[in-house]
Amino acid sequence: MTNTVLGRTGLTINRDAFGALPIQRVDIATAGKILFKALDGGINFFDTARGYTDSEEKIGASIAKRRGEFILATKTPSKNAEGFWKDLETSLGKLKTDYIDIYQFHNPDFIPKPNDGTGLYEAMTEAKKQGKIRFISITNHKLNLAKEAVESGLYDTLQFPFSYLSNDTDIALVKLCAEKNVGFIAMKALSGGLITDIYAARNWMAQYANVVPIWGIQRETELDQLLEAMKQTSPLTPDQKAKIAKDREELAGDFCRGCGYCLPCPAEITINICARINLLLKRAPEAQWVSETWQQNMAKIENCLHCGHCTDNCPYGLDTPALLQKSLKNYREFVSSRQVRV
Known part of the structure; x- marks a missing residue:
């Protein structure tokens, strides 16, 4: 297993993180089994969100008693300070913890900054003073906003889509984060299910030392495959390079990444x-x-x-x-x- 330091946070985490969005789709017993197995398997970074229905609750009900063994990230979608504090207190209660390691603004359509009139960034800094969060972070899907967040110097980590289907501008963002010492958390490392070879995906990702991918896990079989892949990090093989080249060719141009921000649809189209x-x-x-x-x-x-x-x-x-x-x-x-x- 390979560890890395997450930017200026100084947090040492396993290069493979647990994306807890999918566990909202399984029952609490199944979620608990998967979460414990991941923690025992060496995964020590778990990412969830207030918006992932009962994901936080399932984490709190299972691995909260081992809180000191893992790094915890969650998110708020709030657009004002009042909502921020409500989300934070709710998350702390659901997760059964006194603090959140990395608290993230969840895909906002602007970059919260001091004195911008929303009170959001001030709320973040106050929460940090109170010891309820350790590091201030943000997630986004828009390159221009992600770049603005990194260059602002206000954020300790950035979460952004990144996989072997990413283009040169996305890679430039990763390099910018390295220059600014901002931790880079890669969401959609399998591009919403379009990438099916986790071995190739991990080996490609390994060339970027500052990137920590979060793998969305719903089934124990998926976790087993990840844990096995974690033992086999290596340079890309010729077959993997060919696979990546084929996928890039097939998926070149405009394609849906499956993020779901278009939902709900008034015509009920999924x-x-x-x-x-x-x-x-x-x-x-x-x-x-x-x-x-x-x-x-x-x-x-x-x-x-x-x-x-x-x-x-x-x-x-x-x-x-x-x-x-x-x-x-x-x-x-x-x-x-x-x-x-x-």
Whole structure:
């Protein structure tokens, strides 16, 4: 296992972190089993959020008694100081802890700064004075805002999407964080499920010493694969390089990363799946995606209201309605070619 120091925080953490968004989808017993196994397996950084329904509660109910053994990060989506304090106190209670190591503004559409009128950054510094948080952080999906946060000197860490599908501008951001001694936490290290080879993903990520990827884990089998991969970090093999090159070619250009900021959709379209289902068909057993349920879900694209909500909220600037229409056309051709009958 490989450890690293997370920027100027000075925190020594394992290079593989636990993304706790997916455990909201499993029962509390399953979540507890996975969390304990991860901690016992050497993972000592756990990332969650106030917005991940009961994820914080499941962490608190399981590994809170071993609080001194791990680094804990969570997030607030609040846009004002009152909401900040409410979120912080709620998180502390759910997580059953007196302090949070890394407290993050959750994907704001601006960078909170002192005297900006929101009181958010002042609340962060006061929470730090009170010992309720240790380090001030931020997450974002927009490159310009992420870069602004790093250059401001106000944030100890940044969480941003990063994987072997990232482009040169994303890599430049990683290097900027290294220069500024800002810890870089990589979300979507498997690009929302589009990357299926965790060995290649980890070995590619290992070339950036200041990057700590968080792997979203829902099943014990996923954790087992990660724990096994943690024993085998090595330079990229020729086969892995070829795999990465193929994935980059296939996913070049505009594609949905599955972040979900376009939701909820007033037409009840599951946009973050429907817009990329044809990519998922190539990377997972197709049976689940050609089921009657998913054919019905895809058909909802025809009810798009063109209201602009998805395009206004897409951090990647995608023409989401156009992507959905293209996805539906290709999906129906795929289903027809398989002669699936419902």
